[in-house]
Amino acid sequence: MHNSIITIINKYIDVFGFVSVSEYIQERKKLNLDDHFDDYTFLEGYKTIITLALPYPSKEVKWNGLGHGVLSRYSYGVDYHIVFRGILNRINEEFNNLEINSFGSVDVSKVDERFAGYLCNLGFLGKNQFLISPEYGSYMYLATILVDIDIDTPKMTLDDCHDCNICVEACPSDALDNGFDETKCISSLSQMKKTFDKTEISYFKTMIYGCDICQKVCPKNTGIDIHKYQEFEPSGIENINIKNLLQMSNKEYLNIYKNNASSWKGSTIIKRNALCLIANQNLKEYSNEIRKSMVKFSDVLWYNKTAELVLKILERE
Numbered sequence: 001m002h003n004s005i006i007t008i009i010n011k012y013i014d015v016f017g018f019v020s021v022s023e024y025i026q027e028r029k030k031l032n033l034d035d036h037f038d039d040y041t042f043l044e045g046y047k048t049i050i051t052l053a054l055p056y057p058s059k060e061v062k063w064n065g066l067g068h069g070v071l072s073r074y075s076y077g078v079d080y081h082i083v084f085r086g087i088l089n090r091i092n093e094e095f096n097n098l099e100i101n102s103f104g105s106v107d108v109s110k111v112d113e114r115f116a117g118y119l120c121n122l123g124f125l126g127k128n129q130f131l132i133s134p135e136y137g138s139y140m141y142l143a144t145i146l147v148d149i150d151i152d153t154p155k156m157t158l159d160d161c162h163d164c165n166i167c168v169e170a171c172p173s174d175a176l177d178n179g180f181d182e183t184k185c186i187s188s189l190s191q192m193k194k195t196f197d198k199t200e201i202s203y204f205k206t207m208i209y210g211c212d213i214c215q216k217v218c219p220k221n222t223g224i225d226i227h228k229y230q231e232f233e234p235s236g237i238e239n240i241n242i243k244n245l246l247q248m249s250n251k252e253y254l255n256i257y258k259n260n261a262s263s264w265k266g267s268t269i270i271k272r273n274a275l276c277l278i279a280n281q282n283l284k285e286y287s288n289e290i291r292k293s294m295v296k297f298s299d300v301l302w303y304n305k306t307a308e309l310v311l312k313i314l315e316r317e
């Protein structure tokens, strides 16, 4: 059975591993985190967690210059949820043909994917918070499949950060200073419906969504740039013209970005991030466009408050 499982997964995925459900629960409880991953009821009836990794390219899209914002690397091309779901469905179907009960999910599930990946021996957990594998570095998406059979795999010795501290020092918002402070992480801010203060605005210079800095500086990623999946190649929509973006309706935006990972919370968030880029790129000539957008979003307090602050910054400079 073990070999049939590996043959099936290998048709779609090169890097994957196994951990027993009991070990996952036991080890995660030891972390004493008391978070939403602590509800283990959905694992009942399953014996093994399989963690799967899909690599994405590390080569970055060149910023188009003033008036533009680029997406972070994990949101190039087609949304990884869509790609992974297609693969998980096919694997599940093949498992079901072997009478294996399975459940695959990506991102939204109740499995702490990085920790599961670590226990599956895919790699180590770095100070930048990423699961880092020898094959893909940190440039990989993760997903899990639960199965109702036991699968044993030998454990190997994993690498670690040793005395490196580069990502901690490189993080512009000090989010990695004491482990990880999600409230400070720029990637997190770029996805939150919230009014930005001056410091938060200052983080958004050329990147309009997500943040890649702690991956970019990591020596474990040196020389790694994998182009195995055409879907994750930049498709031309990654460099966003800020003026066009502000003028777009939500419908027009979704026509272009609905299959892109950056769009899951709608266009208002991306437009709020664009306001910050306007401030930091000192695009005074966009003030009118900002005012027009404030009328459109008159009922969105966090958008308008951020816009007011951006206008003040532009007036002062």
Ligand code: B12
Pocket (backbone or CB within 6 Å): 031, 033, 035, 037, 072, 073, 074, 106, 107, 108, 109, 110, 111, 112, 113, 114, 115, 118, 125, 128, 129, 130, 131, 132, 138, 139, 140, 141, 142, 143, 180, 182, 185, 187, 188, 191, 209, 210, 211, 212, 214
């Ligand atoms: C919520 C979430 C976020 C939030 C907060 C993340 C967080 N708290 O870590 C925000 C919005 C900030 C975010 C940002 C990003 N995310 Co995210 N995110 C998630 C999600 C949905 C849940 C993560 C989570 O809450 N984990 C639980 C918390 C408690 O984990 P933690 O804080 O890392 O705690 C760990 C450490 O404390 C560690 N630990 C503590 N003590 C000890 C002791 C020992 C001995 C060990 C070994 C470990 C250890 O273990 C804990 C558990 O892993 C996962 C998908 C999933 N279902 O897992 C994706 C995921 C982690 N994100 C991912 C990505 C790609 C990103 C971004 C790069 C996107 C971008 N380009 O902007 C950034 C990276 C930011 C960063 N430096 O981590 C990938 C990571 C892939 C990888 N190779 O690791 C995932 C797995 C999505 C996926 N399906 O591929 N993310």
Ligand code: SF4
Pocket (backbone or CB within 6 Å): 128, 170, 171, 172, 173, 174, 175, 176, 184, 185, 186, 187, 188, 211, 212, 213, 214, 215
């Ligand atoms: S994603 Fe950016 S802000 Fe978040 S920890 Fe990494 S470098 Fe810091």
Ligand code: SF4
Pocket (backbone or CB within 6 Å): 126, 127, 128, 129, 160, 161, 164, 165, 166, 167, 168, 217, 218, 219, 220
């Ligand atoms: S930059 Fe250094 S400290 Fe940070 S994750 Fe990579 S190896 Fe670890």
